[in-house]
Amino acid sequence: MRFLKLAGLSLAIIWCACISDRAAWAETFFQTSSRLIATGQISEARRALRSELRVRPENIEARYNLALLLQEIDHQSDALLLYKENLAMAWHLPSVVNLAQLLEMQGKKEEARQWLQQASKAIKFEAAPWYLLAKAAEKEGDMVSARALYDKAIKADPLNGFARLYRAEFKFHQQRDDHGLKDAAKAMGLLPRCAPCWSVYGEMLEAEGLHAQALGAYQRSQAIQPDDVTRK
Numbered sequence: 001m002r003f004l005k006l007a008g009l010s011l012a013i014i015w016c017a018c019i020s021d022r023a024a025w026a027e028t029f030f031q032t033s034s035r036l037i038a039t040g041q042i043s044e045a046r047r048a049l050r051s052e053l054r055v056r057p058e059n060i061e062a063r064y065n066l067a068l069l070l071q072e073i074d075h076q077s078d079a080l081l082l083y084k085e086n087l088a089m090a091w092h093l094p095s096v097v098n099l100a101q102l103l104e105m106q107g108k109k110e111e112a113r114q115w116l117q118q119a120s121k122a123i124k125f126e127a128a129p130w131y132l133l134a135k136a137a138e139k140e141g142d143m144v145s146a147r148a149l150y151d152k153a154i155k156a157d158p159l160n161g162f163a164r165l166y167r168a169e170f171k172f173h174q175q176r177d178d179h180g181l182k183d184a185a186k187a188m189g190l191l192p193r194c195a196p197c198w199s200v201y202g203e204m205l206e207a208e209g210l211h212a213q214a215l216g217a218y219q220r221s222q223a224i225q226p227d228d229v230t231r232k
Contacts, residue, residue, distance in 0.1 A: 091122040127153040127160035161190030195225035
C-alpha cells in the first residue's frame with residue numbers, strides 16, 4: 001500500500017533589494033521537481049530533488065519525494081537511507097510508514113516493528129504507527145495483541161478512517177462483536193471519497209446478507225473510481 005502522494009511545498013524567500021525581480025521569483029529546485037513530476041518527467045525530477053537537497057539539506061519533503069521516486073525504480077536501499085536521514089531530523093510520519101513497509105518487504109520485521117514502536121511514542125496523536133503494528137501482529141497470528149493495538153490506533157486518533165476500517169476488517173475476519181459493521185460505517189463517514197474502502201465495506205455487507213446496502217456501497221465505489229472487479 002502506498003500510504004501518501006508526493007508532497008508539495010511553496011517557499012517564499014526574501015532576498016536583499018539588490019537582487020533582480022527575475023531572481024526573486026525564480027523557482028526553487030523543489031518547486032521545479034513538483035512541476036516535473038506533474039508532467040511525467042521523473043528522471044529530471046530526481047535530479048532537481050538532488051539539487052534541492054544540496055542547497056537545502058533540511059528539506060524533509062524533498063528527501064521523502066526523492067525516496068519515493070527511487071523506490072519506483074527499485075533503488076530500495078537508497079530510499080531506505082533517505083527515510084532514515086529524514087527521521088534523524090524529525091518524526092516525519094510518511095517517512096516512518098514507508099520505512100517500516102520497506103523493511104518488512106526486505107524481511108526485517110523486527111527493525112520495522114522497532115521504528116513503529118518509537119513512532120507511536122514520538123507522534124502520540126497519529127493512528128498509523130499503531131494500526132501498522134496491529135496489522136503485523138495479525139499476520140503473525142497474535143490476535144490478542146492485534147486487537148489491543150487497533151484499539152490504541154483509534155484512541156490515538158478517533159477521526160482516522162483507515163484505523164476504523166482496519167479494525168472493522170479485523171472484527172469481521174474474527175467474527176467478533178458486530179463483525180465490524182459499526183466501525184466500517186463510521187469509517188465510510190470519514191472516508192467518503194475512498195473507492196476501495198466502499199468496495200471493502202460492500203464485501204462485508206454482502207457477507208452479512210445485507211444485499212441492498214452492499215449494492216449501494218459498490219455503486220458508491222464505482223461512482224468514485226470505476227473498476228471492473230467491483231462492477232462484476
